[in-house]
Amino acid sequence: MPGADRGSPQPSDIVVTGLGAVTPFGWGVNSFWEGARLGVTAIGPFDRFDASRHRTHLAAQVPDGDIGGAPLRHLSLADRFAVASAREAVAAADLDLESCRERTGVFFGSSAGGMLEGEWFFEAHLRRGTRHAKRGLVASQQFNGPGDAVARAVGVGGQVETISSACASAAMAIGNALHALRRGDVDVALAGGSDALCQLTYAGFNALRSVDEAPSRPFRKDRLGLSLGEGAGVLVLESLAHATRRGARPIAVLAGEASTCDAHHMTAPHPDGSGASSAIRLALADAGISADDVDFVNAHGTGTPLNDAAEAAALKAVFGDRLRSIPVTSTKALIGHLLGSAGAVEAVATVLGLARREVHPMPDTGTRDPELGLDLVLGSPRVLPRVFCAISTSLAFGGANAVLVFTRSEPA
C-alpha cells in the first residue's frame, strides 16, 4: 500500500469526536446527512430578505429551528446557527466541559458575522432616523460574533479566534485548531464556522455576475455560477490520547492542513490552479500521506466557470491521471455556498463520508464538463468499502486556499 500507514491512529493524532451542523436541510447532523444522501438540492426560493429586486432569486435557506439549551441575549442569526451546532457537537462528543473548560478553545470562521442584522439596523436608520435603529441589532454584528457566541454559550476559557478569510475562513480555522492542539495550546477545540444569508453578499456576488439563476451545477459544462446558502458546522477536536482517557470514540482523524495564497487577483483564482495545488500538496505532506492514498475529494466546487476550471486543474496537477478514478463531490450543489462556514459543513460532510464509507452525491443535473476530467458523484451516494483518506478544499476571494486532510479512525 503506497503512502501512509493505514493502521490505527497514534495517541498524538488529532481526532474528531463530535459533529454539529445547521444547514438548509435542517438543524442537526442527521438532517444534513439524510438530505445530502438524497442528492436533491435545497437551493430554491427563499424569504430571508426580499430578493425580488436582485438579479437572481434562489438561495439555500435554513428552516426555522431552535438553538437548544439556555437562551442567550443579542444573538445574530449566524450566532444562533453557531451555538446550535456547537451544542450538538459537544453533546455528540459526550464532552464534559467542566473538566476541561480552561483548556478548551474555539476556532471559528465567519465571512459576514451578523451582517443581516447590521442591514436591519441600517435600514431603520435610513428610513426612520438613527434613534429608531436599535443598537442591539449590531451588538453581535462583528465577524467574531458567532465564534464568541459559541465560547460564551458553552463556557470555554481557552483561546478563541475567528478567521475571516472569505470562503476559506472555516477551513483555515479548523487548520489552526489542528496546530493549536498539536502544540498543546489547548486540549480540546471546537472548530467550525457560521454565516447567514444577507443582502450584502447576495447583491455583491450578483454584481460580480457570479451567481447562477438556476441552482449551481459544479463542474458541469453548462455551469454559470454559484448559489448562496447559510448555516454552520462544528467539529470537536482533541488528541486521540485525550479522547481515549475520557472514553470518547473518534469518528475520524484530522491528519493535516495547509493554506496558501494565489497572490494573483482579488476575485479570480489563478487559472492554472497552482495556489490550490500547492495547498493540497502541503496538506498531504503535513498529514504524511501520499496523493495515491486519497480516496475522494470534497471539492470547493462553487459552480463558477473560472473557479471550477482552476480547481480541476489543481486536482489534475496533484493526482495526475488517477484523478479520473477519484470520486469528487461538491456539497455546495446541495446547500449552496455557505461562504465563511462552507469549509466547516464540508468538513462535516467529509468526516461523515469517511465514517460511513460513502460519498454524498450532487444532483444529477446538467452535462459533465469533459474538459475537467473528473469522476463526479451524481444522483446517488458512492459507496467506498475500503475508503481511508479524503481531502476537503476551500478556495477563497483574495486567492486564499485552505485544504484539510481527514482519514478514517479505524483501519480501512
Add this chain to the structure above:
Amino acid sequence: MKRPVAAITGLGVIGAHGIGRAPLEEALLAGRPLASEVDRSTGYHESDSSRLGALVPKLDVSRWLPPVEARRLSVPSRFAVVAARMALEDAGLTSFDGRRVTVVLSTAFGALLFTEKLVRQILEEGPEAAQPFYFSECVANAAAARVAIALGARGANVTITEREAGPLLAVARGAQEVREGRADIAIAGSADELTGLLHALLDRFRSTARARRGGAEAARPFDAARNGVLAGEGAAVVVIEREDEARARGARVLTRVAATGAAFDSTAPVSDWGRGHEALARALRGALAREGRSIGTVDRIVSGASGARGGDRLESATLVAAWEGSSLPPVLTPKAVVGEFGGGLLAAAVLAACGAPFGRPVACETQDPELAVAPHDGSPLPAPHRLLITSLAAGGAAAWALLERP
C-alpha cells in the same frame, strides 16, 4: 532539538501620528492624545455624542503606494500595504521566495466605509446598483489579500477578526508559522479604519470617551475619571523571521517573540468586559510557562488598557492576579496616545521593547483608587529585557505576547 526563535526584524506603521517610527516615538514620549474631530455630519451621531478620534491625517504615501495602485484599494487595504512595504524595508528584505511568505493580519471591523457604501447602494438605490468594486474590497480579508498581491506572498494568507485581541493573535500566528517551519517570513499586524458610522456606533454603546464637566474628551487608562476610549485607525505590520536566519543575512533584530497566549472570559457580555480575571491570570501564567518563562521576569508591561471602565478594571485585576501580590513592573499605556486600534498598541510595544521612552499620559491625572495599576509616570526607564503586551477584548477574547531583548 532546540526550537527556532522567532524574531521581529521590521516594523511599519501608519496612524494618527503619521507615517513611520520616528513620529510615533515622539508622540509616545509627549504623552498627548493624537485626537482630532471626527466628521459628525453623516447623520449617525446623537447630538451629545463624543467628538474625537485618533484619525490618520492626510499623508503622502506615494513612496509606499503609488496613487494609481491606491485608487483600487479600500482605506484599510491602503494602510496595510503601506505598513507592509515599510516593514519589509525596515527589515532590509529586498528579495524572498514568495511561496515561503505568510501574511496574517487582523481587523476589527474591516473596510467599513466601502461596506457602508455598498449597503447604502443596495438599500437606497436597489441591489442592481451594487458595485462589484465595493464588494470585493469590503470582505474582511481584502487587506491581507492586497498585501499578498503587492508583495507576491504566496504562503498562508490569514485574516483574524477578534477585535482588540486580533493584533496579538496575528503576531502569535505569524511567529508560529515561522517557528514551525511553514514560512520563512511572516508579515503580521493589523489594519483598521475609523468611519463616522463606526464612531457613532461606538458612541451609542457608550464605548467612546466623552468630555465631562468642562474637561477634555480623552482616553484615560486606569484613571478615576476614565469614561471611554479614543477610537483610532491605522495599520502596524511587523516582519517575523527565524532569528538565526535573520542574523545570517545580516539583519538587525528588534526583539524576539518569546511567548504568546490567548484565553476567553466567558463571563463577558457581548459588548463589554467580564470579571473572569482569575482564570485569565492563570491562562497568562500558563502561556509563559509553556515557553519556560515566568511572570516574575517580566520587567515591562505594555497594556491594552484603553480608558474603558470595565476593560481597565479587568486588565488591572488580571495583572494583579497574575503577579500574585508581587509588585508590577512599569505599565505603559499607549492607547492614551494612539487611540483604540490594535496596530497602535502593537507598534508602541515593539518600540518600547527597543527602549523607546514613553512620557506620562497627560490626560491621566488621578489613579482609580479601586485599581491597583497606574500608568508609568514618564520617568526614564532602562530598556526592558522582557516586555509583556496585553490585550483584552470587549466580548471576552484575550491575548498576550512576550517580547524579549535579543
